[in-house]
Amino acid sequence: MNRQWTKEEANAWYAKLPWLRGCNFIGSDCANRFDMWQSYKAEQKLATAERELALSEKVGFNTVRLWVIFEAWLNEPEFFMDMLEKYITICAQHNQYVMLCLANEEDLPRGAYEDFIPRAVGEQAYALGYHQGRFPEDPEVAALPRWHYAQNPKLAPKFWRMITDIVTRYANDSRVFCWNIYNEPGNALGEACIPILEKMFEVVRACNPMQPVTADVWRGLKEDDMAWSKEEGVALMNSDVISFHSYSPFSWFCQTLDQFRTYGRPLFCTEWLQRVNHNEVHDIYPLLYMTNVANYCWGLVVGKTQTNEPWEWFWEQYEDSDKQVDFDFTKWQHDLYRPNLRPYDPKETELIRRYNELADMRWNSIRDR
Secondary structure, eight states: OOSOOOHHHHHHHHHTSOOOEEEEOOOTTOSSHHHHHSSTTHHHHHHHHHHHHHHHHHHTOOEEEEEOOHHHHHHOHHHHHHHHHHHHHHHHHTTOEEEEEOOOOTTOOBSOGGGOOOOOSSOOOOOTTSGGGOOOOOHHHHTSOBOOGGGSTTTHHHHHHHHHHHHHHHTTOTTEEEEEEESSTTTTTGGGGHHHHHHHHHHHHHTOOSSOEEEEEOSOBOTTSOBSSHHHHHHHHHOSSEEEEOOOOHHHHHHHHHHHHTTOSOEEEEEEOBGGGTBOHHHHHHHHHHHTOEEEEEOSBOOTTOTTSOOHHHHHHHHOTTOOOOOOTTSOSSOSBOTTSOBSSHHHHHHHHHHHHHHHHHHHHHHTO
16 A cells, blocks of 8 residues: 555454464574675575474464565675575465564664675674673764765665565565564664655555564653654554554553554564563563453574573673662573574463463454454
């Protein structure tokens, strides 16, 4: 559709779907998201995805959130599109609807435009013991401003070509059921991302997709139910369905859901599961089931990205003696399964499977009426 959906259209679309639940997927043998899409050891990465998405299906998940990575497309555009089709095909074979995340502000370049060098194809280094395997930045480098590819005059046409090519190819493909066009707008760029975000809505809708379009509200809402930032306000007011992140403890999570429900659109929690901060399976998953909120936990099988490790920000908060924090560093932050594909906590996966079976039973009984 080349315009924003009405609330009625969005809710009618959502009512035709089962309860959507799944994960943000990256194979355990990928050091980063670029690694997932590059030609180097691609067949190995696809074999891992096949094995791990079978595990996702086995626990009863039915959807996957995949992140598109521009630098991978920039290096190998034809190969990237071929890999995208292969991942979507594997997902479909394991009964996983695909939500494609098209843009983000993680790991953006720093410094002058002319100094930009794309990430090289090949073996990807990663730091042991650090969340997402990221090496700590040199302070001088960290002081340089970040910029988005769409802000670079030489790269912008290529970035928009990638977006158009992907959306056009899958605009009428039922395997891709939602366009998550921008992850956490403003996380690195602040309000400078607004022109990019607005153009994302424009460019994606110009492809006339049959799927809804959404951008994430990631800080939650203020007491007046409005977004915390202008850029998140743009995301909130232009989305067909509301996608949000919440790594908060149960009580705050409940408040977040209650606030977003006032907008009258289907809700998608595109990131959750933060055990260190008491955002846990046993509390959050039954709540998502009871409220019929589509959801994607962060991570499936722990691997090179090491997202079981806490954010560095949590360590910094803990080490600041002026801060009162209540973090549980004895637990994994994200991820459900160990490298041997056994559960991190069998009680968690048993609960997930039980609620997934309940959801399917209820959905089948509705369809049979």
